[in-house]
Amino acid sequence: MAGVSARSMARGSAPPGPVPEGLIRVYSMRFCAFAERTLLVLNAKGIRHEVININLKNKPDWFFKKNPLGLVPVLENSQGQLIYESAITCEYLDEAYPGKKLLPDDPYEKACQKMVFELFSKVPSLVASYLRRRDKEDCSGLKEELCKEFSKLEEVLNNKKTAFFGGNSLSMIDYLIWPWFERLEALELNECVGHTPKLKLWMATMRKDPTVSALHIDVKAFQCFIELYLQNSPEACDYGL
Amino acid sequence: MRRRLEIQCEDETRSLGKGSCPPGPVPEGLIRIYSMRFCPYSHRTRLVLKAKGIRHEVVNINLRNKPEWYYTKHPFGQIPVLENSQCQLIYESVITCEYLDDAYPGRRLFPYDPYERARQKMLLELFCKILDYQNTTYFGGDCISMIDYLLWPWFERLDVYGIADCVNHTPALRLWIAAMKQDPTVCALLIDKNIFQGFLNLYFQNNPQAFDFGLP
Numbered sequence: 001m002a003g004v005s006a007r008s009m010a011r012g013s014a015p016p017g018p019v020p021e022g023l024i025r026v027y028s029m030r031f032c033a034f035a036e037r038t039l040l041v042l043n044a045k046g047i048r049h050e051v052i053n054i055n056l057k058n059k060p061d062w063f064f065k066k067n068p069l070g071l072v073p074v075l076e077n078s079q080g081q082l083i084y085e086s087a088i089t090c091e092y093l094d095e096a097y098p099g100k101k102l103l104p105d106d107p108y109e110k111a112c113q114k115m116v117f118e119l120f121s122k123v124p125s126l127v128a129s130y131l132r133r134r135d136k137e138d139c140s141g142l143k144e145e146l147c148k149e150f151s152k153l154e155e156v157l158n159n160k161k162t163a164f165f166g167g168n169s170l171s172m173i174d175y176l177i178w179p180w181f182e183r184l185e186a187l188e189l190n191e192c193v194g195h196t197p198k199l200k201l202w203m204a205t206m207r208k209d210p211t212v213s214a215l216h217i218d219v220k221a222f223q224c225f226i227e228l229y230l231q232n233s234p235e236a237c238d239y240g241l
Numbered sequence: 242m243r244r245r246l247e248i249q250c251e252d253e254t255r256s257l258g259k260g261s262c263p264p265g266p267v268p269e270g271l272i273r274i275y276s277m278r279f280c281p282y283s284h285r286t287r288l289v290l291k292a293k294g295i296r297h298e299v300v301n302i303n304l305r306n307k308p309e310w311y312y313t314k315h316p317f318g319q320i321p322v323l324e325n326s327q328c329q330l331i332y333e334s335v336i337t338c339e340y341l342d343d344a345y346p347g348r349r350l351f352p353y354d355p356y357e358r359a360r361q362k363m364l365l366e367l368f369c370k371i372l373d374y375q376n377t378t379y380f381g382g383d384c385i386s387m388i389d390y391l392l393w394p395w396f397e398r399l400d401v402y403g404i405a406d407c408v409n410h411t412p413a414l415r416l417w418i419a420a421m422k423q424d425p426t427v428c429a430l431l432i433d434k435n436i437f438q439g440f441l442n443l444y445f446q447n448n449p450q451a452f453d454f455g456l457p
Contacts (some may be wrong), residue, residue, distance in 0.1 A: 083360075085366050088359050
């Protein structure tokens with residue numbers, strides 16, 4: 001049963017069949033920030049797709065044939081081509097599908113989006129470290145590091161004087177970094193944007209975007225998922241279903 | 242020796258350090274790369290500049306004694322950085338390589354097909370992890386392309402670092418190295434082993450003369 005809110009597939013499950021023509025499949029997980037990037041792009045570009053959720057605490061053996069690293073997201077098309085690494089999946093979708101281009105055509109503007117992406121690059125691992133350590137030790141150092149990374153992004157907005165990271169309309173870079181900002185509230189890390197007013201404003205503007213709000217994750221549900229996930233519970237990925 | 246220096250002369254200039262004058266604006270029709278002769282990351286960008294025949298000038302930076310003005314080019318003073326005549330600055334080695342491929346006509350290094358492009362990018366990610374991913378002569382197929390240039394600088398240095406033995410158990414990779422050494426672009430930028438050794442020795446002693454080792 002394929003769908004963004006479907007139960008995940010786990011060890012012992014039968015591998016899904018080939019992807020029907022005219023559709024692209026994404027192997028995902030409902031609470032995964034990396035997979036959310038791909039879902040945002042699929043939705044923003046109106047690409048017909050099916051979702052297969054993977055139980056990341058009890059992965060099916062067949063999934064390693066889709067991605068030897070066993071991680072989500074992975075794209076699979078009807079020619080059997082597999083693409084993984086979230087940023088690569090997003091760029092692939094933008095190049096392979098018509099409609100609104102999320103990355104600019106201008107080589108310099110495109111490079112600028114990638115440079116901003118590099119500036120953001122320490123955030124996911126900092127957040128992951130914080131999650132693993134917050135119940136065991138003092139994480140004020142980690143929070144400070146996060147604040148530092150966020151100030152770099154604030155500086156970008158200050159220099160560009162635009163509402164979004166790629167200009168005056170929402171584009172690829174905004175979707176790529178959004179999932180971590182979406183989770184700040186649930187993780188009680190809102191203080192890290194306390195001194196970055198432009199970033200806070202950007203977050204508020206992002207929430208109003210129809211693509212972003214369609215994929216919004218309930219704060220409480222995410223918190224429960226995290227608790228189960230950190231306990232390595234095989235129930236984590238299906239929490240709330 | 243002289244012939245090699247002739248071929249490489251545009252890259253072989255003394256590095257600029259603290260107290261140096263900032264270079265002027267980049268002339269029209271040219272792109273500038275801030276680089277260092279022995280750095281594998283800027284080597285990537287120089288390979289792409291060469292492979293695409295892009296007219297460029299090289300400004301080498303003394304990485305142990307960086308000019309103050311260099312921080313206006315890169316916030317942390319890293320290389321490589323590209324600067325064009327519109328004063329646009331691009332950094333991060335992979336981003337500079339992709340920018341050059343997009344911005345300049347002629348020989349395309351990244352494939353046209355979106356899936357093939359994605360595949361090269363996935364390969365780059367897996368660079369250190371999965372060496373048996375390669376089943377063709379070059380990482381992108383039967384012809385040399387972007388991914389080969391992006392990986393090359395580290396393999397060229399294996400010999401000098403004294404860890405060439407690590408490809409003993411990967412015959413496909415050894416063949417790839419041999420094939421790469423036949424490529425005219427790779428050859429044109431090949432670093433002399435002795436010069437590189439000399440650089441390394443001085444570098445590990447924190448000697449700021451390191452970056453200009455081998456220059457007259």
